[in-house]
Amino acid sequence: MKAAIERSLRATVYLVAGLRTALPALAGISVFPLVAFFTVLTVGVPWLPEVVRPLRAMANAERRRAGRALGEEIPAPYAEPRGTSFRQGAVLLRTASTWRDLAWMVVHGFGGLLVAVVAVMLWPSILLSLSLPFWWWAAPEGSQSAYVTLDSWPKALTMPFVQAGVNALILLVVVPWVARWQARLAAALLGPTKGTSLAERVERLTETRAEALEAHGAELRRIERDLHDGTQAQLVSVVLRLGLADRRFDADPQAARTLFLEAREGVEDALTQLRTVIRGIYPPILSDRGLPGAVRALAAGLHIPVTVDVAEEQGRVPAAVEAAAYFVVAEALTNVAKHSGAASAEVSVRRDGDALRIVVRDDGKGGADPAGGSGLAGIRRRVAALDGATRIDSPVGVGTTLEVELPCGS
Known part of the structure; x- marks a missing residue:
């Protein structure tokens, strides 16, 4: 019983926490028709990326919350925005994830508010029902108590306990189920489906x-x-x-x-x-010394100390991946030397299953912008050509971290 009560309490907390996205979603439901009408009326496709941004922020917050509840990460199904604002708006209109976000907003806006209020009200209702036999007679004639009207002592001594039992059953069984359903609904609507993942992957591969x-x-x-x-x-x-x-x-x-x-x-x-x-x-040093030796040679040529973490025993990777990894490290270290103002840097190249993970980190001034001509855009293009992924984290005043993942087969 204790475990069931704790589970119900956690579910109630989860549903109440959903108000942080349900209330903005409800507000979005009231505003969205006006936005849609204005967009159609003014052919406002270029403004769609800005209009959709708050919706995606809500969806991202709900995705993280549901992922924690389900114990698994729910990946975002959004492709990286590319091209002009008009092209981005046109892509948003034909992307399934945009419409699924809107469907989630409608369902969660109404449903999330309703289930949160009901779950919260059930807890005090049990105490209220159990206390009815002591004061029902003082209530005005014909007063309704949830499911029954108390107008006699036999009802007052039996029906409140039945009512409390029903409420307790809803709390212990239905509320946890509703909480799981809400999390799974978020995963179903906000996570990538097989069809959308395939379509977006084809589009991404084409690009x-x-x-x-x-x-x-x-x-x-x-x-x-x-x-x-x-x-x-x-x-x-x-x-x-x-x-x-x-x-x-x-x-x-x-x-x-x-x-x-x-x-x-x-x-x-x-x-x-x-x-x-x-x-x-294709750098000859890769043929002579392999990727570990080539990376160490790059690090040794920098005027600041560079910590290198490359496993010698991880084996060779395909030549194209090896060359791409070498150029990624070379370009990243060149950026560190020219633009970062860093006092030290770190380079890590590790084989992780079927992927080669590269991390280049410095303690410089940060604020790296891929669109600023620093070579980061070239790194991203080279990595994307091999179906890899690039992540850049460069807060101002903290430093820059470049993470690259290159598929290299088994």
């Missing part, structure tokens, strides 16, 4: 593939430019010097030797430029 092709094209143009403007020009200069040396070899051997030495220096410069281009495609 990442487009970004990958764009990044690949930019990389090819960079390589072509480096080869054309650097290596090719250097080799043409070498050929010209060798031709001049050949013509002067008999008449002026010393001048021919000077031209030959200049041509040799040009060849060495061309080889250096070629190594630079190759290093930009």
Whole structure:
């Protein structure tokens, strides 16, 4: 009995806590028709992201609350906003998660308020019912007590206890069930379904593939430019010097030797430029020392102390993932050195099942903005091309933490 009472009490607390989202949802129900009418009337699609923002904030709060009650995390089904405000608004209109959030708002706005009030009122109603035999006779004639009208002593000595028993049964059985139902309803409406997850994943993959092709094209143009403007020009200069040396070899051997030495220096410069281009495609240090050694070499080249946590025994990952991880760490450490003003940094590269997790953290000034040209947008595109995930936490004055997860197979 004690366990049942404690369970009922926890369920009541959960339902009452739901008022923090039920009351704003109820307010949203009254305001939303006006917002929808204004949006349609003024073709206000570009304003939809701002209109939906409070709804998603409520949904996120309820998702966390229901996740704690169910003992499992309820992931948010929202894709990362991309493009112009008009495009984001158009995506919101055709995204199932937006309409499911609205359905939750309506159900939770009315239902959440009702069940919370009923659950709270049931507790004092039991005490009220048990006290009725002592004062029912002083109540005005015809007074109703919940389920029955007390107008005689036989009713007063029996019906209040039946009423208290019914209320107790509702508290001990129905209220916990309603609390679980509310949490599961939130998980069903606010969590991703298989269909929406698949559709959003296809859309996300389409976007990442487009970004990958764009990044690949930019990389090819960079390589072509480096080869054309650097290596090719250097080799043409070498050929010209060798031709001049050949013509002067008999008449002026010393001048021919000077031209030959200049041509040799040009060849060495061309080889250096070629190594630079190759290093930009796949760093040779990855082949020679693997990802752990390459990451340690990057950390050693920084002017501030960097703590490196890389497991040697975690095994090799696919070459594409290894190269992406290397460039992520390299770009992140470059940002630390150039922009953060940090006194120290940490790098962690760990294999976690079928994923490679990379964490780069510094104690700098924070405030990193992926849209600010700091290279974070490039990291995100490179990671997205491999179906990975990027998280950036950079509060001002605290430092920056970059977390990357790359799928690498079993």
